Amino acid sequence: MRLDSDQAGGTENLSTKKHLSIILVLGIYLFFLGNQGIFITDPVESNYALTASEMVQSGNYISPQIYGTYWYDKPIFFYWQLASAFQIFGTNEFAARFWPAVMGILGLLMTYVFTRKLYDAKIGLFAALILGTSFEYWLISKTVITDMSLFVFFNAALVCFYLGYGSEKKQYYYGAYLFAGLATLTKGPIGFLLPGLIIVFFMLWRRNFAELKHMKLLSGSLILVLVGGSWYYIMYTIHGTIFLETFLGIHNFLRATVSEHPKDNVWYFYIVMFFIGFFPWAFIMPMALKKIWTQKKWPELDEKTGFLLIWLFVVFAFYQIVATKYTTYTFPYLLPIAILAARFLAERCKFIMKIVAFNVVFYTVLTFWVAIPYCQQFSAKTAAVIVASAKEPDMIVGSYGDYHTSAVFYGQTQIYRMEKAKNINTMLPKAMSWSSKNVMPFLAEENLADKKNVLMLVDDDSVDRFKKDMAGNWLLIGQANQEFLFRKQ
Known part of the structure; x- marks a missing residue:
């Protein structure tokens, strides 16, 4: 037809x-x-x-x-x-x-x-x-x-x-x-x-x-x-x-x-x-x-x-x-x-x-x-605004727990994904592996031990683990939806 x-x-x-x-x-x-x-x-x-x-x-x-x-x-x-x-x-x-x-x-x-x-x-x-x-x-x-x-x-x-x-x-x-x-x-x-x-x-x-x-x-x-x-x-x-x-x-x-x-x-x-x-x-x-x-x-x-x-x-x-x-x-x-x-x-x-x-x-x-x-609930835009207002020159910004790319997009700042040093190599992009998506910058948690000028975004499910794992005195300076922002004292 x-x-x-x-x-x-x-x-x-x-x-x-x-x-x-x-x-x-x-x-x-x-x-x-x-x-x-x-x-x-x-x-x-x-x-x-x-x-x-x-x-x-x-x-x-x-x-x-x-x-x-x-x-x-x-x-x-x-x-x-x-x-x-x-x-x-x-x-x-x-x-x-x-x-x-x-x-x-x-x-x-x-x-x-x-x-x-x-x-x-x-x-x-x-x-x-x-x-x-x-x-x-x-x-x-x-x-x-x-x-x-x-x-x-x-x-x-x-x-x-x-x-x-x-x-x-x-x-x-x-x-x-x-x-x-x-x-x-x-x-x-x-x-x-x-x-x-x-x-x-x-x-x-x-x-x-x-x-x-x-x-x-x-x-x-x-x-x-x-x-x-x-x-x-x-x-x-x-x-x-x-x-x-x-x-x-x-x-x-x-x-x-x-x-x-x-x-x-x-x-x-x-x-x-x-x-x-x-x-x-x-x-x-x-x-x-x-x-x-x-x-x-x-x-x-x-x-x-x-x-x-x-x-x-x-x-x-x-x-x-x-x-x-x-x-x-x-x-x-x-x-x-x-x-x-x-x-x-x-x-x-x-x-x-x-x-x-x-x-x-x-x-x-x-x-x-x-x-x-x-x-609004599941975007890190509000958290990114808090980060931008608190960030100082040469300050390290990390993300503990779930990594939110929207915070990078809205904040226009580099945010490191925090992991144990022993785990980072297994998570880096590899051939024929779903790890190829992990192209965000990584930083070992241990490397922050002697760093003072640090901001850390932590999702609400990881706060307790964060307090146990991360050495130093951390002050909560802001909260946005499911994200908490800590500053190292």
Whole structure:
């Protein structure tokens, strides 16, 4: 079945312009609301924020650094986004959350345009509204991580592929290669390998191998290599094999084969995440499916539906196989799920709009009553302010217990991770080991015995141990949330 870009249901009540206005207003309201008051949290957000701020300070926009040390955890694109926002808006929470919010809006617009071409404008509007008010989409649009940028580029590659496959406009294929390259520059090889796997399964299902000659394989591959591969080549020429061993070896191969969080490596992990991430729509869909089952009116498994199903099931199955389970890994499959949900619920316009209105109120309350207080509680921003006011020239600042990168980000000062001298060597970054993340500066506790000008951040769970382990007279000079600040007398 080929695409008909002029197809429009007779039940359309709103113009495309009005639809786009609704989507923009919804996205701007939900994804930007309260962002200036949502503190940067540990451990994930602060790593990205600190790396981008060091990028701006150093002027090095090629090699990511954190704590003044080269950092090979993620590719460069999201750091570029953060750095650009810091330069425009300053180094603050609004700037850090600016691009996730913008990409979230772009993701909704892409969903609308693509669904409109697949079905009609009404289903396109519903798909965008359903996606934008699902819990995981709202959350990631306000979170300082790579996943929203990956969502847009990853899914844009598949959207462009299908638009090229389903029409006479084969130039869409160039967009597939371009966006796959940007996804690779955002997250790594998965940015082109997984969309490619989805396309392979779809082509095998359709058995339309004649289409291969229209898919711009040579010129498109060149675009993919130039966009997605140039930075990797430059990094290799600068840093050599250590970059490949760390980025590809640890953060890709090791993560895929050895669980970083073994307690999460259970078969039902992503099933649970589906119901959380697609809330509340995940609990509404069974009602629609029950109605279809009782009436025996199943939608035709046409080419469009098949592509969407392959899209979502390949993503789910792939990450089900991967050893490390992360809550956001399957996030890209929310786009085809939202389109299918909109198609199932297309005749229940009032019901959808009521749920959307409820969600807008719900996320407004969640922003001010949960997100802002929670992030204030679990960020070291307030502690960093106390450190900055108490710190003197040549003063050593240490962190005992949990290390909070957000204190470094907000305080813009070096903070040492305190450990026993005998333990430090075992914790330093090593090849093919999760210790590769320990790039913060270490300092042996024993080295402070003869030091007098010292500040120490101690988390509340480690205060008693700190008083037993650390020699000297320590005076409590401040407390912020779960952090205590001691000064050596």
